[in-house]
Amino acid sequence: xxxxxxxxxxxxxxxxxPGYINNPDQVQLLAxxxxxxIELKQMGYKRVIVTNQxxxxxxxxxxxxxxxxxxxxxxxxxxxGAGIEGxxxxxxxxxGVIEKxxxxxxxxxxxxxxxxxxxxxxxxxxxxxxxxxxxxxxIAAGQRAGCKTILINSxxxxxxxxxxxxxxxxxxxxxxxxxxxxxxxxRAGRPAEAVPNNAKSEPSFKxxxxxxxxxxxxxxxxxxxxxPMGVAAKVKDKETEAxxxxxxxxxxxxxxxxxxxxxxxxxxxxxxxIAGIIQAVVLLCLFLSLLFLTDDTKSASSVHTMIGYAIVxxxxxVALYMMRGRK
Numbered sequence: 001x002x003x004x005x006x007x008x009x010x011x012x013x014x015x016x017x018p019g020y021i022n023n024p025d026q027v028q029l030l031a032x033x034x035x036x037x038i039e040l041k042q043m044g045y046k047r048v049i050v051t052n053q054x055x056x057x058x059x060x061x062x063x064x065x066x067x068x069x070x071x072x073x074x075x076x077x078x079x080x081g082a083g084i085e086g087x088x089x090x091x092x093x094x095x096g097v098i099e100k101x102x103x104x105x106x107x108x109x110x111x112x113x114x115x116x117x118x119x120x121x122x123x124x125x126x127x128x129x130x131x132x133x134x135x136x137x138x139i140a141a142g143q144r145a146g147c148k149t150i151l152i153n154s155x156x157x158x159x160x161x162x163x164x165x166x167x168x169x170x171x172x173x174x175x176x177x178x179x180x181x182x183x184x185x186x187r188a189g190r191p192a193e194a195v196p197n198n199a200k201s202e203p204s205f206k207x208x209x210x211x212x213x214x215x216x217x218x219x220x221x222x223x224x225x226x227x228p229m230g231v232a233a234k235v236k237d238k239e240t241e242a243x244x245x246x247x248x249x250x251x252x253x254x255x256x257x258x259x260x261x262x263x264x265x266x267x268x269x270x271x272x273x274i275a276g277i278i279q280a281v282v283l284l285c286l287f288l289s290l291l292f293l294t295d296d297t298k299s300a301s302s303v304h305t306m307i308g309y310a311i312v313x314x315x316x317x318v319a320l321y322m323m324r325g326r327k
Contacts, residue, residue, distance in 0.1 A: 002125035005046035005085075006182070007115050007142065009133030013152050013175065014049070015073060022061040024072035032176035034080035039179050041083070043186065045129075046122060049087040050114040052137070057096025066091070086122060088114040110140030115147065132178050136165040148185075150178045275320040278313050285310035 011017035016028045040047055049070075055061040061069075070087050077083050090113070092105040107113035119126050131142025134152040142149040143166055151168035152175070161167075172178040289306035292298040 002123050002128075003046050004044065004128035005048050005118070005122065005124045005130075006040050007048050007050050007118070007129065007131045007145075007147065008175075009135065009138045009152075010049050010051035010073075012134045013132060013138075020055050020060055021069055022055065022065060024065075024068045027069060027072045027076060029073075029076055029080075030174065032174055034077060034082040036175040036179045037077065037082040037084065039183075043179075043183065045182075046086070046124060047084045048118050048122070048124075049084060049089075050109070050118065050131075050141070051087075051089045052109050053089045053091050054093035054096065054108075056091035057093035057098055057101035059097045063091060086118055088118055090114060109137040110144070112141045112145035115141060115145040119145070130182055132172075132175070136161065136168075139166045139168045150181060152178065275317045278317050278320075282310050282313045282317065285313065 008014060011021070012030075014030060014033050015021075016030060018026060021027065037047055053061070053066055056063055056066060066089065070089075074084065074087075088107075090105055090107040090109070092101050092103050092108055094102065094104045096102040105111070105113065107117070115126070115131065118124060119129075126146040129147045130150060131138055131145070131147045132150045132152060133139065133142075134154075136151070139149045139151055148170075149166075149168045150170045150172055152173070153171050154173045170178075170181045172181055285306045289303050289310070292302045292306060
């Protein structure tokens with residue numbers, strides 16, 4: 001019988017994503033990940049990472065360093081008694097600056113290539129498997145491969161769905177909740193066990209997968225104080241305002257993170273090098289014009305000449321950046 005597996009994205013699903021990881025020391029497990037992976041092992045699932053790593057194509061990280069990063073990840077999991085059965089990554093991107101990796105690839109999510117490859121090599125039944133990730137690329141790849149899908153969508157790093165994005169089968173705030181969802185789905189798919197006639201029936205309202213006692217229904221205890229309508233309304237308004245503020249801060253954090261990522265992805269080009277050199281010459285011309293201005297032996301025409309050079313060269317810098325922006 002074929003194996004069942006959980007295919008997981010890496011960044012912001014298993015480990016923290018600071019923008020782009022290019023050093024093994026940056027690897028930090030998210031809370032609850034080790035426990036979730038241990039539980040998946042106990043449930044009989046293979047645990048496989050499938051991750052896009054376009055930073056290789058963009059020259060941000062080499063494949064050698066990427067392998068060290070994954071070794072570090074495996075080491076951290078091993079320390080906590082967890083583990084994984086495989087890591088698959090795609091280093092390609094059509095806009096990469098490294099020619100070797102500058103191409104589209106069937107392995108790059110939302111394409112299902114990495115999942116299909118892992119399924120073939122590890123004898124995995126995709127219909128019994130799940131894909132978990134924090135982007136709609138992960139969901140699309142999972143659906144194309146024939147897997148069930150869970151979108152990690154936390155309030156801290158919220159993912160917004162566009163009309164063209166696929167709809168995930170389930171949503172969770174983290175890996176721990178995702179595992180609880182899979183556990184409940186597995187139980188729902190099993191045949192019901194026969195209950196002896198003399199067995200006491202358990203209450204049907206027991207909740208599965210709740211992370212702490214505060215989330216459970218309390219049947220005993222002192223009655224809660226009832227607030228007047230006016231006070232309750234004010235409290236609700238304050239909570240609503242706090243929620244709006246929190247959402248705004250989360251949006252700002254997400255946009256800053258995207259800007260940092262885009263800044264790291266900017267291509268190195270000869271035009272930028274030339275523009276930088278010319279800009280340095282512009283500053284030199286301006287500095288010389290100031291020296292000539294304070295030197296009684298220099299004529300006014302020398303000052304005008306230096307300023308003229310500075311203006312012409314500055315226009316060249318602007319032109320180079322404009323031409324680069326049209327590419």
